[in-house]
Amino acid sequence: MHRDVTTTVRVKLHSLTERKTRLVEREYSAFQGAVHGDDDANLYSATKQQAGKVRSNKNPREDTDQPVVLRNDCITIEHDEDTVLSSWWFKLPVYNPEKERGDSVWVPVQVPKKDTHLLRDEYIGDSELVYRDGEWYVHLVYNRSVAVADEYDDVLAVDMGAKWIAVSTFLSDRDTQFHGAEVRCVREHYKQLRKSIGKAKVRSGAQVIERLGDKESRTVEHELHQVANELVARARERNAVIVFGDMTGLRFDNDKGRYVNDKTHKMPYAKMANILTYKSHLDGRECLPVEEHDTSVTCWRCGSEDTNREVQGRLECESCGLEDNADKNGASNIAKRAVGKNIQSPLSTVGAVVAQPETQVVLKGTNGEMEPANSPDDVGLTLGEGSPRL
Numbered sequence: 001m002h003r004d005v006t007t008t009v010r011v012k013l014h015s016l017t018e019r020k021t022r023l024v025e026r027e028y029s030a031f032q033g034a035v036h037g038d039d040d041a042n043l044y045s046a047t048k049q050q051a052g053k054v055r056s057n058k059n060p061r062e063d064t065d066q067p068v069v070l071r072n073d074c075i076t077i078e079h080d081e082d083t084v085l086s087s088w089w090f091k092l093p094v095y096n097p098e099k100e101r102g103d104s105v106w107v108p109v110q111v112p113k114k115d116t117h118l119l120r121d122e123y124i125g126d127s128e129l130v131y132r133d134g135e136w137y138v139h140l141v142y143n144r145s146v147a148v149a150d151e152y153d154d155v156l157a158v159d160m161g162a163k164w165i166a167v168s169t170f171l172s173d174r175d176t177q178f179h180g181a182e183v184r185c186v187r188e189h190y191k192q193l194r195k196s197i198g199k200a201k202v203r204s205g206a207q208v209i210e211r212l213g214d215k216e217s218r219t220v221e222h223e224l225h226q227v228a229n230e231l232v233a234r235a236r237e238r239n240a241v242i243v244f245g246d247m248t249g250l251r252f253d254n255d256k257g258r259y260v261n262d263k264t265h266k267m268p269y270a271k272m273a274n275i276l277t278y279k280s281h282l283d284g285r286e287c288l289p290v291e292e293h294d295t296s297v298t299c300w301r302c303g304s305e306d307t308n309r310e311v312q313g314r315l316e317c318e319s320c321g322l323e324d325n326a327d328k329n330g331a332s333n334i335a336k337r338a339v340g341k342n343i344q345s346p347l348s349t350v351g352a353v354v355a356q357p358e359t360q361v362v363l364k365g366t367n368g369e370m371e372p373a374n375s376p377d378d379v380g381l382t383l384g385e386g387s388p389r390l
């Protein structure tokens with residue numbers, strides 16, 4: 001079984017000559033003109049087509065900059081150790097006003113070391129030229145198909161954001177771990193974020209993250225990556241499939257190929273779901289959302305909803321007398337739903353078979369998943385996309 005994983009590698013342009021800088025700036029500014037309605041803007045022809053698409057699909061506001069979309073067949077990245085200036089070079093398509101036609105320039109780029117193995121032309125998709133804080137970047141998009149296992153020996157259920165960033169429980173023995181900082185701190189961060197959105201009246205959450213400053217948003221990002229790494233490593237130990245509670249409003253956006261939130265006010269659930277999913281897929285492991293409705297009020301042992309949570313962090317069942325950690329109870333319900341009955345999207349509906357022993361799970365065919373794999377720490381947080389990715 002295979003999953004599509006899309007990785008964005010952010011490369012930074014450097015040591016541009018005056019002439020190249022002029023050509024890049026001219027192309028960028030002509031693109032801004034084109035997406036905002038200037039039909040006579042001179043652009044590389046394929047890029048001009050892309051500008052038309054951005055204009056009709058996004059109808060971007062006058063005061064927003066749009067990344068220049070570079071069609072995949074017009075760009076190339078090459079490694080060349082022999083040059084003094086740079087060991088990586090990117091071929092950027094531009095309109096050349098002197099020649100009055102489309103042209104291209106080779107520009108020196110810095111590539112994050114850990115991503116260099118990805119940089120092969122055959123995987124490259126449509127990419128973006130982005131300008132941020134006085135620097136030029138290209139977001140190179142790589143589409144790859146990775147193999148994920150069909151058979152698993154256990155289920156690792158993840159409950160996100162109840163009190164901790166994540167609580168994980170194995171279906172087989174309910175072995176439970178609490179991951180990351182208490183989510184209260186993260187929520188506080190997003191509360192501030194929401195205030196800023198209100199004030200600035202900008203459309204994109206990504207822009208607000210820029211306003212809040214890199215350091216703070218990086219801390220949250222970093223935390224989410226850490227937690228996802230822990231979860232994948234934990235699943236690997238037992239050859240477990242990962243399932244996570246699908247938050248209210250979380251849905252898979254097929255156009256964007258990632259999970260999006262309708263509500264982004266509590267915690268970056270969608271972001272966490274995306275990071276966890278692509279890391280899991282890169283580890284050769286399936287990762288699926290499970291309907292989370294009522295898992296926090298249902299007794300994992302007897303299924304009764306006659307429960308109370310009067311004592312902080314504890315759940316008591318009036319029907320069977322269970323007393324349990326509330327988060328552990330929630331995660332256990334997610335695990336049970338993944339393989340059990342009385343759920344809206346059990347693994348069985350996506351082709352999973354539960355074999356002997358009880359927790360062995362066999363999967364067949366579901367959706368692909370995508371998200372940038374390089375942490376923003378690598379080349380600075382660069383969130384150029386138009387839609388919120390909180």
Ligand SMILES: [Zn+2]
Pocket residue numbers: 299300301302303304317318319320321322
């Ligand atoms: Zn019970």
